[in-house]
Amino acid sequence: MFLRHRQHLRSSLPQTAYYSDRLPFDEKKVVVSGGIIAQFMEGQLATLFTGVVVVFLIAVLLLIILYRVRIPSVVAFLIAGFLAGPSGLGLITNEESISFFAELGVIFLLFTIGLEFSVSRIIKSRRYVLVGGLVQVVSTIIVWTALMHITGMDFLHAFFWGMLISLSSTAIVMKVLADRMEVDSPHGRATLGILIFQDLIVIPMVMITPVLAGTTDTDISLAKLLIGSFVIIAVVYIASKYVVPALLLHAARLKNREMFLFIVIGTCLIVAYITSEFGLSMALGAFLAGIIISESEYSTHAMSSILPFRDLFTSFFFISIGMIFNFQFFMQNPLVIAELVLLVVGVKYATGTLASLLAGLPPRACVMTGISLAQVGEFSFVLATTGASLGFLAQDSFQLFLDVSIVTMGIAPLLMGLSGKIAVPLSTPLHRIVPDRNHAQETIEPGSEDHIIIVGYGLNGRNVARSADIAGVPYRIIEMNPDTVRDEKAKGKPIMFGDAAQGEVLKKAGIAKARVLVIVVNDPFGTQQIVQTARMLNPAIHIIVRTRYMGEVSTLMELGADEVIPEEFETAVEIFTRILYTYLIPTSEIEHLVSEIRAGGYQMLRSVNTPSYSFDNLRVLVPDVEIRTIRINDDSPYAGKLLKDTMIRSEYQVSIVAIRRDQQMIISPGGEEQLISGDLVMVLGSPDNIISAFSF
Known part of the structure; x- marks a missing residue:
């Protein structure tokens, strides 16, 4: 059907505005030098301010409405941009100014991602970055190139489309994972590793585009690729080892917050500018700048300084994406757009699942990774703009790509929100295909009764295991990170690889004879599945769950958990306990109060009308x-x-x-x-x- 619609697309486009000149990633539109000054000189500052106010009002209204129905804020920003833009209500007809802020948003977003992932951490995640990322990108390009070539598209254009589709949205995926507290979950780590590879592979993709278009000599382009890569690597190494740490140390000694902030932002913009001079994305340069600072001891302070800027400008990025959505073009070609959206989601889900499976994840986490990657990314816009500027991507193909991409980005948060619920049924076929990878590779013979099963070997899991060692209580560990399993296995720890949501894994760990099950993983839906499965396999086992938020307690208790410890309230209880000790409250009374709080499911802390509590307070009686x-x-x-x-x-x-x-x-x-x-x-x-x- 895509082939049948191609002629119709060409005939419909003259009636439709060509949006490439409004694309937020057109770097010709976002050159800092002279841009803002020109707006002042032309008297457009008032127009810019009015546009920003209008967009903010619409966004705030949508955020309030969509928050009540639990729809992610990213969707609100996309809709706000569409409503305010030319294809919506037409409240903003010149969105170049907002596109400038959108470019800054992507720059700061990738900068903070670089801050969070130092070179050492990337090396630690090399399985996901190298294996997962390479498999996902290559397989997507191969599959999409074949599909487009079958429809009649020539090989070079089909290959270029494959590169466009292979990239996913770091901005959307990372925001949703962060909002759902799943960045450190198994599928979150795998997703981020693959996204890092995608962000890095943009460099050669942009550089070979002129070769595909036939607008430059192949030898010259390859030479530019090698020279550019060498220069960028050299800049990153020298800056991270010598220049930036010295500047930040100087600012820290002077205790000058303004100097520190400007050094951080300056590093971000300078490296972004250097990469742009080699024809690469400024956002990619910002990512490298973040890595530079992450290697210093000031990365945490730098993150706190830049965070407000990132949140503000990232919202502009999503808004500007909504603005370039051509609703008229969408209504004229709904079937072909719908077909391509389904095809993009299906192909990227399949390749993402395959990549994470080969990277060593259990099937359920692989499915959630595939769903997280099932959209087109912001760097694809950079690549598409390059192709359009060279005349390699035709006008009809360019507009079709924009609308398909924006739709996939819009539904991505919704699909990720459902991933936990649909991962179990979708992963069932994978368990039949790769049963050994899930639970037979690392089998532990329980060998004893009344042991503890610890699900998750992060900080909390390690502390539980250490306490069990001290007390002489036997335990078994289930972990989904293959590297952790390999390292701890070498140390003699009773650990196995697998997904505890699967009954066979729990059986291998001796669930039938275990006394206690401790679940400490950063996967809300996975935790629910584990509780439900464990209760079915052993109705008498005592299940203790650590969760992030109070809102998850009632659901977990209904599924069969005996004790649910919410981090946010336990932290508050511990802090308040220390406060009571400073007021010389008797220890027995403090312990009694804490017991009452926990026994009541923390209702005392949640209730608006909290009952008063009387202490024999020495400082109250004798102040x-x-x-x-x-x-x-x-x-x-x-x-x-x-x-x-x-x-x-x-x-x-x-x-x-x-x-x-x-x-x-x-x-x-x-x-x-x-x-x-x-x-x-x-x-x-x-x-x-x-x-x-x-x-x-």
Whole structure:
């Protein structure tokens, strides 16, 4: 049908605006030098401000509406851009200014991704970056090239389309994963590794496009590719090792926040400019700049400084994408666009699933990775713009690509939201094809009863295992990261590779004889599946689940969990416990209160009308009383004296309630106790009296 519609597309396009001149990634439209000054000189600042206000009002309204139905904010921004743009209500007819902010949004987004993923972390994720990324990109290009060639498209154009479709949206996928707290989940790590490879492969893709178009000499283009790659690698290495750390150290010593911020942003923009001079994307340069700073000890502070800019400008990116959606073209060609959207989603789901499977993930995580990658990315717009500017991508193909891409980006958050629910049925065929990869590769013979099964070997899982070692309690670990399994297996840990949501994996870990199941994974839907499966296999097992948010507690309890520990409330409980200790609340009463909070499912913290609680609070009853610790030094007048001879109690109304001497604690010392230099004494009294008693 795509072939039948090609002639219709050409006949319909003269009635439709050509949108390549409004594409937010046309770097000719976003050159910083002179752009803003020209707007001032032409009196367009008011128009720019009005447009921004209109877009923000529409976006805020949509965010409020869509939040109530749990639709991701990315969709709200896309719709806001469409409504405000030329194809919508026509409130903004010149969106070049917003396109400038959109380009900044992509730059800052990729910059923060680079900050989070240093070279060492990329090397650690090399299985996903190299194996997963290479398989996903190559397989997508091969499949799409074959499909387009079958429809009658010549090989070079079909190959170029394959490159366009092979890239996914880092901006959308990372935002959805971050919002759902799934960045550190198995499918989140695999998805991000593949996206990093895609972002890097854009370099050769952009450089070979003129070769495909026949507008440049092949030898010259390859030479430019090699020279450009060498220069960029050299800049990244020198800057990360010598230049940027020295500048950031200087700013940190001066404690100048403005200087630090400008160095961070300057590094981002300078490296982006260097890459653009070699004909590459500025966003790719920003990603490399983030890697440069990530190698220093200031990456965390840099991230906190740049975060507000990223969130603001990233919203402009999504809005500008909505603006270039040509609704008239869409209505004239709905069938061919719908066909291509389904084809893009299907092909990219299949290649993403295959790539993550070969990278070592279990089937369910592979399915979720494939769904996460099933859209066209923002770097594809960069590549498409390059092809259009060279005349290699025809006008009808360019507009068709834009509409198909934007639709796939719009439905991506919705598909990712459903991925957890549909991953289990979709992964069932994969379990039949690759059963050994899922649960038979690393089999553990339980060998004992009443053991603990720990699902997830991150920080919490390691702490549980360490505590079990100390207590002498046997345990088994189930982990989905093959590298972790290999490393810990070499250390002698009882660990196996597999997806605990599958019953066979739990059986291999001895679920029938286990006493406790501890689930500490960053996968909300996977956690629910594990609880449900474990309860079916062993109705008597005690299931403890760590979750991120309070909203997940009731669902997990209904599925069969015995205890659900939400991180956000447990953190609050621990902080408040420390606060109560500083107010000298008796330990027994603090423990009683904490028990009541947990026993009531944290309802005491969630309720608006929280009942009051009475303490025997020493500071409330006697507000001027404090307990302090004082060191007895050699020059202290009390050193060498008996307590009864110091006259501290009679003269200053200060009592010494305990003395710590070496490793010994003397509680309620008598008058015959001698104070020795080096003693640490705990005194009780008013702050003023304590100061008077020990000021000499």
